Amino acid sequence: MRLSDLYFLMPLLILVGAATLNMLVVAVKRNHKVIFGITIVAHLVAVFTLLQLNGSSYQIPPFFVMDGWGIFNLGLILLTSLFVTLLSYAYFEQREERKEEYYLLLILATLGACVLVISQHFMALFLGLEILSVALYSLIAYLRTRERSDEAGIKYLILAALSSAFLLFGMALVYAVTGTMSFPEIGVYLQSVSELPLLLLTGFGLMIVGIGFKLGIVPFHMWAPDVYEGAPAPVTAFIATVSKGGMMGLLIRFFSQADAYRYANLMLIFTIIAIASMLAGNLLALRQKNIKRLLAYSSIAHLGYILVAFLAGNRLGVEAVSFYLVAYFITSLGAFGVVALLSDTERDADQLEDYRGLFWRRPATAAVFTAMLLSLAGIPLTAGFVGKFYILASGVNTQQWLLVLMLVLNSVIGLYYYIKVIAAMFAQTKSVQERRKVLHPALSFASGGAMAILGLLLIWIGVYPTSLVQLIRGLLATFMTTF
Amino acid sequence: MNEIPEVIRTIPLQYYLFFSSTLFVIGIIGVLTRRNAIIIFMCIELMLNAVNLLLTAFSAYRSDANGQVFVFFIMAVAAAEVCVGLAIIVMIYRNLRSTDINILSNLKW
Amino acid sequence: METTATTHLPSDYLPILIQFAAALGFVIFAIVVTHLIGPKRHSKVKDAAWECGVESVGNARTPVSYKYFMTAILFVIFDVEVIFLYPWAVNFRGLGMEGFIQMIVFMTMLMLGFYYVIKKGILKWE
Numbered sequence: 001m002r003l004s005d006l007y008f009l010m011p012l013l014i015l016v017g018a019a020t021l022n023m024l025v026v027a028v029k030r031n032h033k034v035i036f037g038i039t040i041v042a043h044l045v046a047v048f049t050l051l052q053l054n055g056s057s058y059q060i061p062p063f064f065v066m067d068g069w070g071i072f073n074l075g076l077i078l079l080t081s082l083f084v085t086l087l088s089y090a091y092f093e094q095r096e097e098r099k100e101e102y103y104l105l106l107i108l109a110t111l112g113a114c115v116l117v118i119s120q121h122f123m124a125l126f127l128g129l130e131i132l133s134v135a136l137y138s139l140i141a142y143l144r145t146r147e148r149s150d151e152a153g154i155k156y157l158i159l160a161a162l163s164s165a166f167l168l169f170g171m172a173l174v175y176a177v178t179g180t181m182s183f184p185e186i187g188v189y190l191q192s193v194s195e196l197p198l199l200l201l202t203g204f205g206l207m208i209v210g211i212g213f214k215l216g217i218v219p220f221h222m223w224a225p226d227v228y229e230g231a232p233a234p235v236t237a238f239i240a241t242v243s244k245g246g247m248m249g250l251l252i253r254f255f256s257q258a259d260a261y262r263y264a265n266l267m268l269i270f271t272i273i274a275i276a277s278m279l280a281g282n283l284l285a286l287r288q289k290n291i292k293r294l295l296a297y298s299s300i301a302h303l304g305y306i307l308v309a310f311l312a313g314n315r316l317g318v319e320a321v322s323f324y325l326v327a328y329f330i331t332s333l334g335a336f337g338v339v340a341l342l343s344d345t346e347r348d349a350d351q352l353e354d355y356r357g358l359f360w361r362r363p364a365t366a367a368v369f370t371a372m373l374l375s376l377a378g379i380p381l382t383a384g385f386v387g388k389f390y391i392l393a394s395g396v397n398t399q400q401w402l403l404v405l406m407l408v409l410n411s412v413i414g415l416y417y418y419i420k421v422i423a424a425m426f427a428q429t430k431s432v433q434e435r436r437k438v439l440h441p442a443l444s445f446a447s448g449g450a451m452a453i454l455g456l457l458l459i460w461i462g463v464y465p466t467s468l469v470q471l472i473r474g475l476l477a478t479f480m481t482t483f
Numbered sequence: 484m485n486e487i488p489e490v491i492r493t494i495p496l497q498y499y500l501f502f503s504s505t506l507f508v509i510g511i512i513g514v515l516t517r518r519n520a521i522i523i524f525m526c527i528e529l530m531l532n533a534v535n536l537l538l539t540a541f542s543a544y545r546s547d548a549n550g551q552v553f554v555f556f557i558m559a560v561a562a563a564e565v566c567v568g569l570a571i572i573v574m575i576y577r578n579l580r581s582t583d584i585n586i587l588s589n590l591k592w
Numbered sequence: 593m594e595t596t597a598t599t600h601l602p603s604d605y606l607p608i609l610i611q612f613a614a615a616l617g618f619v620i621f622a623i624v625v626t627h628l629i630g631p632k633r634h635s636k637v638k639d640a641a642w643e644c645g646v647e648s649v650g651n652a653r654t655p656v657s658y659k660y661f662m663t664a665i666l667f668v669i670f671d672v673e674v675i676f677l678y679p680w681a682v683n684f685r686g687l688g689m690e691g692f693i694q695m696i697v698f699m700t701m702l703m704l705g706f707y708y709v710i711k712k713g714i715l716k717w718e
């Protein structure tokens with residue numbers, strides 16, 4: 001343990017400190033505002049310490065590596081978590097339940113995702129994954145008086161535990177064959193063999209089950225709609241972004257460090273998964289009347305799109321993944337943020353009916369939601385369009401015509417259900433059902449501000465993507481010099 | 484008196500592999516067929532312990548401590564997982580007076 | 593290890609005997625002393641064969657208080673963390689001061705969690 005290790009791990013240590021501090025403050029005296037403040041400050045300080053690190057690759061053997069890819073993902077995760085926190089205040093303030101532990105669990109989940117994206121060792125991977133998962137179990141079931149909440153919690157818990165058992169068994173097999181658990185050393189071993197031994201291939205296959213579950217891709221997607229519907233709206237936003245993005249970051253790190261792109265059979269598995277995710281996600285979303293479930297299926301499809309860029313397996317592909325992750329995070333946060341804003345004390349605003357004529361009641365909220373849906377659909381002038389274009393470019397660049405074709409086809413299918421929601425928002429309704437106004441306007445200031453920033457970011461990246469591309473290129477320069 | 488890794492190595496490695504694969508599959512079947520949440524948890528624990536056994540065996544065969552350290556982590560994490568799981572089950576029991584997961588079918592399509 | 597069995601004298605087993613005697617002695621001491629200095633109250637509940645707050649005769653399938661559950665859950669957490677102490681204790685010399693500091697940090701975190709548990713009143717029975 002060197003002192004400079006602590007310096008490079010500072011963002012994570014700050015999260016640990018904030019979680020402990022929150023716990024102590026809750027133990028002494030409950031105060032929603034104080035806990036909220038600590039959480040926000042902790043995130044800001046963590047981002048600040050992250051900015052101090054340069055993009056050079058720094059090894060913290062054997063568990064972690066701090067390189068450009070890690071810093072990019074850490075920044076993305078911390079900022080996303082910050083936005084989730086901002087959205088949570090108004091949402092939980094209007095509920096009876098104890099609100100303070102929520103922030104504690106949120107910080108821990110963020111910490112887990114942070115550990116995940118900088119890990120280069122199976123143990124660090126597993127610990128990060130489980131810190132994330134265990135915090136998520138409680139977050140999903142947080143509103144315990146809601147009967148759907150605990151059902152979603154137990155479903156996620158059983159399936160996540162099952163999938164991590166698969167992941168572990170896969171890791172054990174990989175360890176058996178290669179005799180090591182660190183990604184670069186597995187890469188060294190793979191260099192020495194001409195083709196994958198059967199046991200190793202089985203190990204990778206079992207690991208894909210565990211990773212695929214977290215990413216929520218077909219055929220491991222069954223939990224997504226149920227959990228999205230049952231979880232509180234800010235938690236849903238967190239699952240859709242941080243949890244999936246963290247795993248994606250890890251997947252790319254593993255594949256590039258172990259140089260697993262060379263194996264046609266592994267790539268074939270991911271190609272099938274990508275196509276199935278895109279198709280299943282979009283087709284199942286068509287019939288949805290529930291906004292949260294609709295967004296769940298849509299996120300399955302979006303992870304399929306990201307896999308297309310991942311399969312390109314070169315620098316352009318990783319750039320496309322990074323860009324798309326940013327666009328997708330902003331969009332998901334915005335969409336679930338609107339759901340959180342419109343929710344009342346009884347339930348979340350998840351029915352399509354809740355949005356009918358929304359434009360005439362709350363024009364600003366409806367405008368943000370429209371922008372987010374258009375970005376999800378990939379309409380020009382939004383971040384989603386540029387992201388999708390980037391992915392198409394990486395697919396064309398590596399001549400994966402089938403994947404590119406499926407991507408275009410699915411974008412067209414996707415357009416239908418996004419437009420359906422937008423049409424509902426602009427529909428004229430005779431009987432405007434008056435929603436219960438329980439919130440003091442000052443309470444939703446944080447949420448409103450966060451939504452405005454997200455909307456502006458979305459348009460800004462859509463119109464002027466160059467600066468983000470430059471940033472990503474700069475950070476990725478130290479990552480994957482092999483390409 | 485032999486060292487413990489030597490004792491472990493007196494049994495061929497394949498046997499450990501078959502044994503823990505069998506335990507693992509029993510666990511999977513249990514999770515898929517049983518309907519009581521607590522028994523499902525026991526089955527998941529069985530799967531995790533199959534992995535632990537495998538890791539210990541490989542670790543002894545390779546004379547590499549990594550596998551055994553990993554077993555510690557898995558045990559600690561499994562305990563944390565079970566605690567949260569049991570807490571959620573208690574919550575469900577208080578709401579519904581049952582731990583049968585078939586009752587939980589509000590969320591569909 | 594080459595000079596096994598043959599060179600072992602009966603006196604080599606003396607530490608084990610002392611250990612055994614100490615353990616037995618402590619048990620006897622504890623039992624006798626608690627009987628002598630412990631307060632004695634007699635009531636119907638106190639004199640029951642199995643006194644733990646649950647009716648010992650009757651239907652065994654009655655739901656029990658969830659407080660047992662909470663205690664059990666906490667026991668599982670805090671019990672399992674102890675496994676990290678074993679490797680550290682075995683290699684105490686090798687890990688030296690750095691290992692000691694790390695273990696103190698670990699235990700502090702654990703104790704802070706315990707403080708939270710006590711403050712939340714989860715271990716309060718009433």
